[in-house]
Amino acid sequence: MNLSRIVITGVGLTAPNGNNLAEFRQALLTGKSGVETIETRYIGKVLAGVCKFEATRYQSRKEVRVGTRVGSVSIYSAHEAVRDSAVAWDRVDKSRVGIYLGITEHGNVETESEIYNLSQFKYDTKFWSHYHNPRTVANNPAGEVSLNLAITGPAYTLGAACAAGNVGLIHAAQMLRLHEVDFALAGGVSESIRSFGIFASFKSQGALAHHDDPTKASRPFDKARNGIVVAEGGCIFTLERLEDAKARGAKIYAEVAGYAINSDASDYVLPNPVRQAECIRQAIRHAGMTPDQIDLLNTHATSTPLGDVQECQAVTAAFEGFALPHINNTKSFIGHAMGAAGSLELAGNLPSFNDLVVHPTINVDDLDPQCALPTLVLNQPKTVKRVDAILNNSFGMLGINSALIVKRYSD
Amino acid sequence: MTKEDIKKLVTEIIADIAPDEDLSGLKPDVRLRDQLQLDSMDFLDIVMELRKRYGIEVPEADYMQLATLDGCANYLEPKFAAIAKA
Numbered sequence: 215m216n217l218s219r220i221v222i223t224g225v226g227l228t229a230p231n232g233n234n235l236a237e238f239r240q241a242l243l244t245g246k247s248g249v250e251t252i253e254t255r256y257i258g259k260v261l262a263g264v265c266k267f268e269a270t271r272y273q274s275r276k277e278v279r280v281g282t283r284v285g286s287v288s289i290y291s292a293h294e295a296v297r298d299s300a301v302a303w304d305r306v307d308k309s310r311v312g313i314y315l316g317i318t319e320h321g322n323v324e325t326e327s328e329i330y331n332l333s334q335f336k337y338d339t340k341f342w343s344h345y346h347n348p349r350t351v352a353n354n355p356a357g358e359v360s361l362n363l364a365i366t367g368p369a370y371t372l373g374a375a376c377a378a379g380n381v382g383l384i385h386a387a388q389m390l391r392l393h394e395v396d397f398a399l400a401g402g403v404s405e406s407i408r409s410f411g412i413f414a415s416f417k418s419q420g421a422l423a424h425h426d427d428p429t430k431a432s433r434p435f436d437k438a439r440n441g442i443v444v445a446e447g448g449c450i451f452t453l454e455r456l457e458d459a460k461a462r463g464a465k466i467y468a469e470v471a472g473y474a475i476n477s478d479a480s481d482y483v484l485p486n487p488v489r490q491a492e493c494i495r496q497a498i499r500h501a502g503m504t505p506d507q508i509d510l511l512n513t514h515a516t517s518t519p520l521g522d523v524q525e526c527q528a529v530t531a532a533f534e535g536f537a538l539p540h541i542n543n544t545k546s547f548i549g550h551a552m553g554a555a556g557s558l559e560l561a562g563n564l565p566s567f568n569d570l571v572v573h574p575t576i577n578v579d580d581l582d583p584q585c586a587l588p589t590l591v592l593n594q595p596k597t598v599k600r601v602d603a604i605l606n607n608s609f610g611m612l613g614i615n616s617a618l619i620v621k622r623y624s625d
Numbered sequence: 626m627t628k629e630d631i632k633k634l635v636t637e638i639i640a641d642i643a644p645d646e647d648l649s650g651l652k653p654d655v656r657l658r659d660q661l662q663l664d665s666m667d668f669l670d671i672v673m674e675l676r677k678r679y680g681i682e683v684p685e686a687d688y689m690q691l692a693t694l695d696g697c698a699n700y701l702e703p704k705f706a707a708i709a710k711a
Binding site: 274276345 | 669
């Protein structure tokens with residue numbers, strides 16, 4: 215089968231430390247965190263990565279009021295991506311545009327808010343909002359983008375826990391190759407910091423980060439790491455078949471080289487490094503590469519004591535017999551953006567193809583010997599000789615693993 | 626509560642549910658949906674806000690009574706009076 219090559223031609227994002235790729239990249243190169251203290255219902259103060267984009271740039275105030283936070287995140291990111299792609303949007307056949315957004319979860323924020331609202335009215339259900347269902351259907355973020363941009367092609371979400379950012383992009387590549395659509399808006403989105411339940415559950419699990427300085431709380435690979443900092447965010451890419459991108463003279467950020475998604479089938483929350491390593495190896499094979507062709511690996515590591523060690527074991531196993539690529543981590547800056555994590559983390563590394571700089575993993579004051587991979591880029595950016603291929607790990611609960619490889623585009 | 630007071634508080638509700646609209650020239654005798662971008666969900670918002678803010682119930686059969694600001698004032702006046710008495 216002669217499969218089309220798929221390329222990334224636009225990036226739109228909102229991260230806790232930047233509202234477009236240039237700002238985000240600058241923050242990653244200068245050590246700027248996006249983590250702060252916020253008040254959360256029932257719990258009080260928690261640490262979170264908070265986005266500060268201007269929702270009304272692309273939505274009316276009524277759309278913001280009626281829709282969801284993640285709808286606003288998605289609409290902002292989608293508009294920014296379309297604009298960045300420089301596609302002649304007015305001339306695009308909107309029935310041939312697909313919207314594929316990865317989500318970790320959806321509906322918790324809206325349901326919690328409704329129940330809180332109901333508590334103010336003695337739990338009388340006649341005060342339950344008629345917007346509850348449209349706000350909580352699982353396709354909400356994609357549907358809001360479809361409404362806002364008048365896109366009539368397929369628009370849906372992919373529930374893939376914290377692997378979702380990669381999965382959204384992978385699914386888009388598949389749909390483009392199948393010629394189901396001609397243009398895709400794909401990535402991952404999250405509003406999770408608006409849900410107390412996410413924080414409370416991580417806390418009950420002993421996996422919620424705490425630190426006197428919020429900017430130091432997310433510290434993958436450091437001995438003093440103590441859990442996850444939850445973040446919100448979104449990152450949407452425009453993807454096209456190479457021939458279409460070339461025909462319109464599009465700027466090409468990268469080519470999708472290969473990918474893999476597999477499952478641990480072993481535990482609800484605990485990762486499985488054997489399956490993670492299999493996933494990485496499978497993605498490299500899918501890309502038609504050998505491990506030594508990977509130049510940069512962005513880890514999923516979430517700053518939990520166990521998970522970070524296990525990913526290091528998986529990476530070591532997957533690259534056995536080969537030199538390790540440069541390795542970094544984006545969550546150390548922004549926390550864990552859940553459904554958006556994979557996409558944001560990929561986006562933050564795309565400029566490395568041009569500037570040959572690897573952004574670091576910050577907050578590593580005392581490297582955990584169990585995470586001491588020799589090629590970790592710690593605390594300061596590193597200029598390297600070659601970045602032709604980037605591998606992005608994203609793993610999630612219920613044992614979903616994903617590895618996505620993008621490569622420098624060349625004819 | 627006078628009919629003018631009622632029109633004012635219905636207008637306040639509309640300002641919250643349709644924040645992009647200019648309500649300064651709202652005509653009391655013309656259907657709200659002919660003057661504003663209001664859909665059926667927004668209309669349900671008006672009903673919900675009357676319930677939340679003032680404890681007033683509007684049965685579905687009476688929704689048409691709220692089509693205009695004048696209609697709102699006429700329909701709601703006795704309801705506000707009943708609440709004031711209670």
